[in-house]
Amino acid sequence: MGWSVAERDGAALIVGGGVGGLCAAIALADKGWQVRVLEQAPQFGAIGYGIQLGPNVFPAFERLGIAQAVLAKSLLPGNVWMIDAFDGEPVTRVRTDDAFRRRYGHPYVVIHRVDLHKILVDACKRWPSITLDEDAAVTGYADEGDHVVVSTQDGRRLEGAFVVGADGLRSRVRAQMIGDGDPQLIGYVAHRTIIPFEKAPKGAPLNDVALWGGPGFHIVHYPLREKTIFNIVAVFRTDTFSQKGDVESYRAELQATYRDAHPVMREMIAMLDLERRWPIADRAPQRGWSQGRAVLLGDSAHATLQSLAQGAGMAIEDAVVFADCVEAGGGDHPAAFAAFEKKRLSRTARVQLESRFMWDHLYHTEGVESQVRNEAYRARSDEDVWRCLDWLYRDGPR
Numbered sequence: 001m002g003w004s005v006a007e008r009d010g011a012a013l014i015v016g017g018g019v020g021g022l023c024a025a026i027a028l029a030d031k032g033w034q035v036r037v038l039e040q041a042p043q044f045g046a047i048g049y050g051i052q053l054g055p056n057v058f059p060a061f062e063r064l065g066i067a068q069a070v071l072a073k074s075l076l077p078g079n080v081w082m083i084d085a086f087d088g089e090p091v092t093r094v095r096t097d098d099a100f101r102r103r104y105g106h107p108y109v110v111i112h113r114v115d116l117h118k119i120l121v122d123a124c125k126r127w128p129s130i131t132l133d134e135d136a137a138v139t140g141y142a143d144e145g146d147h148v149v150v151s152t153q154d155g156r157r158l159e160g161a162f163v164v165g166a167d168g169l170r171s172r173v174r175a176q177m178i179g180d181g182d183p184q185l186i187g188y189v190a191h192r193t194i195i196p197f198e199k200a201p202k203g204a205p206l207n208d209v210a211l212w213g214g215p216g217f218h219i220v221h222y223p224l225r226e227k228t229i230f231n232i233v234a235v236f237r238t239d240t241f242s243q244k245g246d247v248e249s250y251r252a253e254l255q256a257t258y259r260d261a262h263p264v265m266r267e268m269i270a271m272l273d274l275e276r277r278w279p280i281a282d283r284a285p286q287r288g289w290s291q292g293r294a295v296l297l298g299d300s301a302h303a304t305l306q307s308l309a310q311g312a313g314m315a316i317e318d319a320v321v322f323a324d325c326v327e328a329g330g331g332d333h334p335a336a337f338a339a340f341e342k343k344r345l346s347r348t349a350r351v352q353l354e355s356r357f358m359w360d361h362l363y364h365t366e367g368v369e370s371q372v373r374n375e376a377y378r379a380r381s382d383e384d385v386w387r388c389l390d391w392l393y394r395d396g397p398r
């Protein structure tokens with residue numbers, strides 16, 4: 001038997017044990033690689049809120065052997081609604097029922113991030129060739145030509161065949177490789193909350209995903225975990241987006257921002273947990289995701305606004321395409337990384353660009369633009385809406 005690529009070349013080092021890093025670990029292990037995932041947090045885990053996943057991620061989940069596990073923990077909403085923040089009437093919807101599932105071959109799901117992460121960590125643990133290192137904050141890497149050396153904050157130096165920067169929006173690997181600074185803060189912040197399902201305001205479509213959009217603010221909500229809990233995300237524009245305030249100052253801002261919004265939205269605002277806020281940021285699409293034996297994947301390569309709910313989706317897709325490219329590269333890693341970028345750039349850039357467009361011209365319109373938006377979108381049929389999404393839901397990697 002000949003040498004496998006992994007035996008000849010050393011381990012693949014992945015910086016970041018988020019969705020993208022863990023999926024990449026499984027995909028590489030499946031190709032025969034030894035993989036080491038370095039996560040800065042004391043435990044592999046996720047923030048305790050929901051996430052939406054389109055049908056485009058399921059072919060990747062099937063390849064990773066976790067599609068059934070994800071489905072078992074997911075809810076399948078029948079619609080994704082967009083609702084006008086003032087009149088409370090639907091602007092448009094994506095029907096995500098059986099007809100949607102027949103069209104795209106897979107469902108639209110919502111799942112608790114903690115459940116998704118547990119599935120990914122458990123899947124990694126089933127591979128003896130994957131090592132998960134917690135408390136391993138990476139400070140930098142050195143490309144030594146025929147291998148890489150990754151350094152951690154606690155003074156370790158780890159050798160590998162190549163390094164994958166799956167370290168998210170504020171990627172250390174990207175900072176070293178490209179050095180293009182922090183992601184672009186866009187002046188919006190998010191507050192996330194989970195409440196018991198029975199406490200959710202009755203005037204909302206509680207069984208579905210819904211987004212209520214108004215000028216400079218929106219709310220997204222959906223049920224989770226067999227409709228026992230209800231996930232609410234409130235997002236709005238504020239001058240204090242880069243400052244840390246306290247609960248009372250956050251509450252005052254929210255009350256002022258949402259004061260004219262529909263009563264259902266105001267009811268949800270009153271239920272928010274205001275302990276933590278997330279400033280919203282993305283990056284403009286850019287070429288150059290790799291250099292020598294280092295490569296970026298997921299948010300570190302192509303961070304996006306959440307308008308299409310596809311940031312994690314793109315990271316999951318990246319993972320399987322990446323492993324295919326590494327295998328096809330046959331040991332020529334720079335060539336494999338260039339092929340990976342070539343395969344992924346347009347699709348991920350389109351998600352970034354369309355998300356920015358939707359942010360401004362669908363979610364947060366005001367005045368005449370809102371009137372035009374409502375008339376234009378209300379005239380669309382279910383088929384019209386699906387056709388706009390075919391490129392995203394149908395053309396993912398298999």
Ligand SMILES: Cc1cc2nc3c(=O)[nH]c(=O)nc-3n(C[C@H](O)[C@H](O)[C@H](O)COP(=O)(O)OP(=O)(O)OC[C@H]3O[C@@H](n4cnc5c(N)ncnc54)[C@H](O)[C@@H]3O)c2cc1C
Pocket residue numbers: 015016017018019020021038039040041050051052053136137138139166167168169170171172190233278297298299300304306309310311312313314315
């Ligand atoms: C409000 C909001 C709602 C969203 N909703 C959706 C949605 O519904 N659907 C969807 O698909 N996407 C959604 N997203 C986007 C999604 O969360 C991200 O795109 C996704 O998490 C990116 O995955 P990643 O693995 O690239 O990065 P991350 O999930 O950010 O993982 C990066 C990991 O790297 C670790 N790390 C960072 N630096 C280091 C270091 N120096 N050393 C070691 N480890 C490090 C971090 O601790 C983290 O575990 C949303 C985002 C926001 C803000």
